Amino acid sequence: MVPSHPVGTRDTALRTTDDDAAPAVVERVRRVSAAQRSSFVARLVLAIVVGLIMMFPLYWMITLAFSPRTDVFSRELNLWPSEWTLENFRTIFNGFPTITWFGNSVVITVIVTILTVTVNLLAGYAFAKLDFRGKGAIFLLVLSTMMIPVQVLMVAQFRLVTELGIYGTFWAVIFPSAASAFGIFLARQFMIGIPDELIEAAKVDGAGTIRIFLQIILPLCKPLIAVLVLLTVMYQWNDFAWPLIALKDSQLFTLPIGLLYLRGQYGADYGAIMALALLSITPIIILFLAFQKYFVQGLARSGIR
Amino acid sequence: MSADTSSREGSTTELKAPLPATTYTARSGRAATRHRATLASYGFLGPNLILLGLFLFLPLGWALLISFQESSGFGATGWVGLENYQRLVGDPTFWQSTVNTAVFTLITVPLSLALGLGLAVLMNSVLPGRKLFRTLIYLPMVISGVATALMGVLLFDESTGIVNKLLRGGGLAGLPWQSEGTAAFISIILVTLWIRVGFNMVIYLAGLQGISPELYEAAKLEGATSWQQFRYLTVPLVGPSTFFLLIMDVIYSFQVFDTIFVMTAGGPGRSTSVLVTYAYENGFVTRDQSYAAAIGIVIFLITLIFTAIQWRGNRSRDTAG
Numbered sequence: 001m002v003p004s005h006p007v008g009t010r011d012t013a014l015r016t017t018d019d020d021a022a023p024a025v026v027e028r029v030r031r032v033s034a035a036q037r038s039s040f041v042a043r044l045v046l047a048i049v050v051g052l053i054m055m056f057p058l059y060w061m062i063t064l065a066f067s068p069r070t071d072v073f074s075r076e077l078n079l080w081p082s083e084w085t086l087e088n089f090r091t092i093f094n095g096f097p098t099i100t101w102f103g104n105s106v107v108i109t110v111i112v113t114i115l116t117v118t119v120n121l122l123a124g125y126a127f128a129k130l131d132f133r134g135k136g137a138i139f140l141l142v143l144s145t146m147m148i149p150v151q152v153l154m155v156a157q158f159r160l161v162t163e164l165g166i167y168g169t170f171w172a173v174i175f176p177s178a179a180s181a182f183g184i185f186l187a188r189q190f191m192i193g194i195p196d197e198l199i200e201a202a203k204v205d206g207a208g209t210i211r212i213f214l215q216i217i218l219p220l221c222k223p224l225i226a227v228l229v230l231l232t233v234m235y236q237w238n239d240f241a242w243p244l245i246a247l248k249d250s251q252l253f254t255l256p257i258g259l260l261y262l263r264g265q266y267g268a269d270y271g272a273i274m275a276l277a278l279l280s281i282t283p284i285i286i287l288f289l290a291f292q293k294y295f296v297q298g299l300a301r302s303g304i305r
Numbered sequence: 306m307s308a309d310t311s312s313r314e315g316s317t318t319e320l321k322a323p324l325p326a327t328t329y330t331a332r333s334g335r336a337a338t339r340h341r342a343t344l345a346s347y348g349f350l351g352p353n354l355i356l357l358g359l360f361l362f363l364p365l366g367w368a369l370l371i372s373f374q375e376s377s378g379f380g381a382t383g384w385v386g387l388e389n390y391q392r393l394v395g396d397p398t399f400w401q402s403t404v405n406t407a408v409f410t411l412i413t414v415p416l417s418l419a420l421g422l423g424l425a426v427l428m429n430s431v432l433p434g435r436k437l438f439r440t441l442i443y444l445p446m447v448i449s450g451v452a453t454a455l456m457g458v459l460l461f462d463e464s465t466g467i468v469n470k471l472l473r474g475g476g477l478a479g480l481p482w483q484s485e486g487t488a489a490f491i492s493i494i495l496v497t498l499w500i501r502v503g504f505n506m507v508i509y510l511a512g513l514q515g516i517s518p519e520l521y522e523a524a525k526l527e528g529a530t531s532w533q534q535f536r537y538l539t540v541p542l543v544g545p546s547t548f549f550l551l552i553m554d555v556i557y558s559f560q561v562f563d564t565i566f567v568m569t570a571g572g573p574g575r576s577t578s579v580l581v582t583y584a585y586e587n588g589f590v591t592r593d594q595s596y597a598a599a600i601g602i603v604i605f606l607i608t609l610i611f612t613a614i615q616w617r618g619n620r621s622r623d624t625a626g
Binding site for chain 1: 345350352353354357359360361362363365367424427430431432433434437438441443444445448451452455457462464471473474504507511531560567581588594598600601604608609
């Protein structure tokens with residue numbers, strides 16, 4: 001309506017003051033911006049409330065982990081420790097094989113991750129770039145296992161690891177855990193995006209399938225490998241149901257099983273339980289904060305298709 | 306079209322012309338290459354197929370066999386046909402666990418979807434510290450189920466838990482989170498939502514970012530209110546995300562184990578017992594392993610149905626888009 005002048009807005013504003021429509025326009029703009037401002041404030045308040053609710057359980061875990069026993073059992077409402085103490089950490093380190101459990105979790109997670117990621121990268125490449133008979137059918141079969149919960153297989157898996165003579169050892173946890181399909185799915189999706197021309201060119205240069213995989217494909221798969229490693233580490237570090245069945249000796253427990261054991265021994269000593277819980281979630285939280293982009297992409301992608 | 310074909314034919318004859326004698330050897334060479342390619346493929350697939358075959362498909366078939374056997378402790382003796390399944394039909398705890406699973410799923414899935422979408426819209430709008438808020442909502446996704454459930458135990462403890470302390474502080478009565486079925490059920494639902502809302506938000510955020518802002522501009526020009534824009538633009542346009550999440554959330558809720566096992570172990574009574582915890586209880590607490598295997602097969606069949614729906618949906622989405 002008003003021709004735009006390169007001179008500036010002030011000039012235009014001055015000229016339109018005696019325009020009839022102007023006050024209404026200005027009024028509407030002001031009203032909209034007031035409404036926008038109030039909606040902005042409302043959104044911010046809502047976001048803060050949601051953030052507080054999401055953080056509160058973690059805050060409470062940390063608070064109790066550093067509180068003296070009397071606070072934990074008090075019927076008073078204290079949102080802050082009466083004094084900061086390491087008493088609970090002394091309890092779990094002196095009374096329980098906490099360091100061993102932590103080490104067991106690390107060892108099992110590292111082995112499962114190396115095994116799973118290697119095997120899934122190989123299989124993902126075969127499904128994405130190689131031609132062989134029965135490819136579609138095998139892929140469908142592999143995919144169909146993605147959603148099977150451990151409770152379907154646990155009885156037979158328990159007998160299997162017993163028959164194999166590995167029941168109660170780390171291997172009883174490691175092998176069934178490494179037999180997972182979600183990584184194959186991610187690997188295939190990613191590798192399909194690698195242009196065939198690269199592979200053809202390498203073939204012309206005389207490279208074999210293995211050399212192409214190691215020297216052409218893998219260097220292009222760094223983001224994929226990062227996602228696979230992080231997600232596998234997270235799943236394995238947190239895994240509970242199967243290690244609960246496969247392990248029997250408390251010296252070989254992983255942290256989640258150790259947590260349950262501690263609770264069985266200490267009942268309602270929530271301070272000690274929260275100290276161990278805090279210890280068990282810290283490595284994953286650090287990884288998550290450092291590599292949030294990969295975690296979120298991986299979780300969304302392993303979902304989106 | 307025809308020009309294209311002719312030019313391709315032309316190029317083929319051109320290529321063929323100087324090498325008529327090599328045709329035969331080239332073909333056999335190609336066959337050998339393909340043979341080698343197949344061998345290489347199975348080499349790449351091999352480790353994975355061995356792992357999946359031995360630790361997934363074998364136990365799956367074995368579980369089916371065990372479910373047709375009579376159990377005594379950890380060993381199985383003799384075939385009993387469908388007896389374990391007949392027992393399921395007449396087992397009130399099995400039915401209560403099934404109903405609990407269904408109710409839990411029917412409550413948590415719509416709530417996860419609604420909260421996920423609401424938060425995604427909020428976190429997609431102009432907001433200071435948006436990244437920080439998103440991180441806070443994602444965080445519960447990566448925390449172990451046991452640690453989360455123990456936090457739940459602590460928050461909802463009837464006498465010393467902070468939730469009841471807050472309720473009492475506000476002049477209300479504390480709720481019987483451990484001693485009464487409905488309250489226990491609610492506490493599990495709340496913890497599940499806390500875990501699950503981040504995943505729903507991630508998927509919805511991706512869906513929202515695919516919507517063209519011009520659509521909202523046009524709606525604003527037409528005078529649509531924020532609610533109308535949400536109801537008639539956002540909700541239909543994130544439909545594919547909703548469908549995907551619906552299935553994933555159903556499978557998650559249907560299989561939730563850690564939270565219930567640690568927080569209530571199915572109690573008080575049987576009020577929070579679900580299929581997966583009931584299967585575990587039979588397999589490794591009361592040691593009725595064949596019966597546990599039968600429950601496992603039921604869980605497997607239900608899972609299969611939802612996985613199949615998910616695939617069909619994906620395929621139709623692929624052809625549509």
